[in-house]
Amino acid sequence: MRRPTLEAVATRAGVSKSTVSRVVNGEATVGPDIRALVMRAVNELDYMPNPAARSLVTQRTDSIAVIVSDPPAGLVSDDPMFSTVVRAASREFEAAGKQVALMLAGTADSRLRVRQFVAAGHVDGVMLMSMHGADPLPAALAATGVPIVSHGRPAVSVDVPWVDNDNIGGAALAVRHLLDRGRRRIAMISGPLDMSAAQDRLGAYRATLRETGRRSIVAIGDFTRISGAEAMFQLLDDDPALDAVFAANDLMAIGALRALRRAGRRVPDDVAVVGYDDIEAALYTDPPLTTVRSPMGDQAVASARLLLGLLENRPMSSVVLPTELIVRDSS
Amino acid sequence: MRRPTLEAVATRAGVSKSTVSRVVNGEATVGPDIRALVMRAVNELDYMPNPAARSLVTQRTDSIAVIVSDPPAGLVSDDPMFSTVVRAASREFEAAGKQVALMLAGTADSRLRVRQFVAAGHVDGVMLMSMHGADPLPAALAATGVPIVSHGRPAVSVDVPWVDNDNIGGAALAVRHLLDRGRRRIAMISGPLDMSAAQDRLGAYRATLRETGRRSIVAIGDFTRISGAEAMFQLLDDDPALDAVFAANDLMAIGALRALRRAGRRVPDDVAVVGYDDIEAALYTDPPLTTVRSPMGDQAVASARLLLGLLENRPMSSVVLPTELIVRDSS
């Protein structure tokens, strides 16, 4: 019932454990006839190396942690971005023979657990997702000495390389598009200001309006649909004459569309709406949503490659990926 | 630079390794003064047990695999269900001290990798998600002897306990609701027929219509938005006079809403629409979507508990959770 060991294979093949180990690990220094003998024994016994025993001596685990800073309410993991990123990164890591352990770290408790897990040497590297400014995790993890990358630039300066899309350029694209369409009173629904993506998108919105001498009108959401709807109601209160709104992500834009419908405003006739991310749902809103396409999958792949490079001691630096405006009927 | 070992702690505390091990593992048989001594050394050195070494002797890994049968196109992981389930299950497992390794197994290659991973003893148990009928993975994994549960009843009979919602009851609720509203020609957009949820929902639709002497009108999708839109166009072709459609999930219902809009049909005036799942997006469609609420989070929690029970050798059996109709403006 117990699984076969190296020793069993060695006995069966009539060779030493060393030789079996070499064959199993693909070392070239084994004679072809002996190798064949060993392979046969391996197949007959359906042998697979015990990963714990291997890790114990190699000091590697061949697995990496993807850590998602997800509050208990599930703000992050309800975002379609979450699946896209986890999926793309998993593929990349698995192609490199690394197993992915997904960990959620939204509470103080789970942060502690995650830190312990990493510090105990469970994984060879860490990919961080959606880190808020106040989050102590990046620093705590960096202190363990394990290689780390962040998917998205961390809000506070901490010495981990990151990959992000061009939030500033993307937001500027959105606002200029609305100006080009002749919109005069362009409001923004911002994301939470302790996240760098939200900061950058808001900053670019403000800068672009300032260039043309226009005033900013801002409400803050938390990247969820419901917060987008609430922010939209507030903006309509603040400035009933607004004729456009730029939401810092598509989920909030979807919430805004609903709020505008409830308030009896037509989109785009009365109010133009632009989102950010280009999630699939943006194609299915009524009307379909104009949005900034952020290359989420590419960003995840780049993050994964960054970490894989770090694991091989290659010199690696942060990456910014370009964005693109997708014009649909909402603007 | 190397992390401290049991031995280092023992030396520092002036006791044996056995004693340190006992303290670290919370055994009660250690004198209070000695325990204090050890604890101090542990803290001073920031000691954490090496998990590989521990696993090697205990034959446990304290981690479990969540395996998602996700085709390369990402059908499953783009579904909001995916995040909800992964998140809820992760919480449950982590509360029990189990680490979660998320694995995607959509291709033959990745299925092989997953099987090897499990067979090699990387994990103590497996939770399967969204298994299609032809998928050889459940049987292959069952053969490894590792405890398995399936989130969702497997389409082919394989001896693993599962947790599912009451697909038959839920679908019947939806169809009866449409009948009660006076709808006469009720079409259905089914999910892929190699999945049990799709089979059951379609079966219940047919049975309920048959009871009242009505004909079925069915098109098949794959649970994605786009397939829902395509199926809706086909249904309109097949029966231009249809006055209601029941989609086997909300994503396809959202696609159907879009197709109906394109075809110039008003919802619910011309065609009533009902979905299944009650994902958050169902609240944000125009009009908001009537749907069957399936307790996805509860189902994930129940699946996790089922597996945890199995790991403790408790006798466990499959579970069916009740559903509920949520009536909104689309019907």
Next chain:
DNA sequence: CTGAAAGCGCTTACAG
């Protein structure tokens, strides 16, 4: 090219 031996860092009977 192959093997005997040491050692990775733990846990756990077995003594006392």
Next chain:
DNA sequence: CTGAAAGCGCTTACAG
């Protein structure tokens, strides 16, 4: 209640 010793299943210098 505490310790010495064996052993979990591998890899890897070191010899030959």
